[in-house]
Amino acid sequence: MQCPTMRPxxxxxxxLLPVSLPAQDSRGQIQGRVTDPSGATVASxxxxxxxxxxxxxxxxxxxxxxxxxxxxxxxxx
Numbered sequence: 496m497q498c499p500t501m502r503p504x505x506x507x508x509x510x511l512l513p514v515s516l517p518a519q520d521s522r523g524q525i526q527g528r529v530t531d532p533s534g535a536t537v538a539s540x541x542x543x544x545x546x547x548x549x550x551x552x553x554x555x556x557x558x559x560x561x562x563x564x565x566x567x568x569x570x571x572x
Contacts, residue, residue: 525565529557536561546571 525544529537542563543554548571557563 522567522569524568527563529561529563544568 527542529540529542531537536557538557538559538561540557540561541554542557542565543552544565545552546569549569551569553565553568555563555565
């Protein structure tokens with residue numbers, strides 16, 4: 496025996512699933528590794544990117560291995 500309200504609930508659930516698709520993102524990121532002239536990595540140093548159109552600064556500190564990631568950067572001109 497089937498429950499009469501089961502079918503509408505299941506249909507509603509199936510219609511709502513596609514709503515959670517990810518959107519495109521127009522922001523970018525810069526990642527890299529800071530090294531000294533001898534090629535050794537540099538830890539705990541500040542890395543900054545400045546959007547010249549808006550003068551917005553984004554700064555991070557390098558990891559122990561000299562790696563950095565500046566995420567969510569707005570496009571500049």
